[in-house]
Amino acid sequence: MKLVAVSAGLSSPSSTRLLADRLAEATRAGLDGDVEVRVVELRDLAVDIANNMVTGFPSAALREVIDAVTEADGIIAVTPVFTASYSGLFKSFFDVIENTALTGKPVLIAATGGTARHSLVLEHALRPMFAYLRAIVAPTAVYAASEDWGGSGDAITDTLPSRIERAGRDLAGLMSGLSGTAKRGEDEVVPFAEQLAALRKS
Template sequence: MKLVVVTAGLTQPSSTRLLADRLAEATRRRLDGAAEVRVVELRDLAVDIANNLVTGFPGARLREVVEAVTEADGLIAVTPTFSGSYSGLFKSFFDVLDNTALAGTPVLIAATGGTARHSLVLEHALRPLFAYLRAVVAPTAVYAASEDWGGGGDSFTDGLGERIDRAAGELAGLLAGRAPRPAAAANEGGAGADEEVVPFAEQLAALRPLR
């Protein structure tokens, strides 16, 4: 099972990357270590993404990352908050994808910011974006403000820890109920005829014990 983590943090170290890692660890733990996790740092692809938007053609490095994302069984997408929305780099990367490439893919959305007042970015920006891409978005989204990182370093408050565990459990539930994506169908940028996708109602029913 392939789980790809897309993080749009711009600094090193980055609280966005830190949150992405915690979400990936929690999801992998819920799957009993069965997931193969790959992290994509968009800051390393900024020039490639800009060139693609201008020319319409992805370079070899960006093409490989796009294939990894579209072939993944599940996705964790984390962005810093800028001007009350996702970052331009984050949006530009998903603009590169075909608008059917994530159809039926389970996605966990998350964001970071300086204050909890911006937490609505999850519902007003990220969730509509992935709904447009026809992904299956986990019910719980995770927002981490500066005050959520208690004690400095990579420690976090109990409240953030609870949200991470809940969201990871929901994503794991969606992944466990979904067959792996055939490589041929994923390379075509959409769901193939042989791909088994569990109906959304059944996926939600599988999540009920986790609430």
């Protein structure tokens, strides 16, 4: 299986890249068999993404990354929080991907920020975006504030390592359930008579 982690961190080293790496490792640990893991740093493709937005044509390097993402069995998408939302670079990358290319694709969403006050970015920005793209978003999303690295959690919030582990298990479960299936296009319509027959059997 192929797992691609997309990191929109701008600095090097980057806490966003570190979170992407740890989520990828947790997902790999939850999968049986060989898993090919690739981490994509969007900052290396910033100019290519901007040019694609203007011209409508991706460079060879960007096309190769887009193909890797759309052909993966699972995706980890991690962004830093800018102005209470995902970064422009993160959004621009997913904007240049055809909006049906992620249909039925398992996606784990995550974000990093300086304060826990921005943790709802996962629910008000990232989850709706991937729902629009008709991806299957893992139930556990991970937000890592500065104090989470090395923090001990509290009575309500688990530690960052435990959240990463749970999110990795979620994505691994989705990938295992969907791997080997045909690529999904438009939703298949089940005839009404067939639906009734299934109800009678149960």
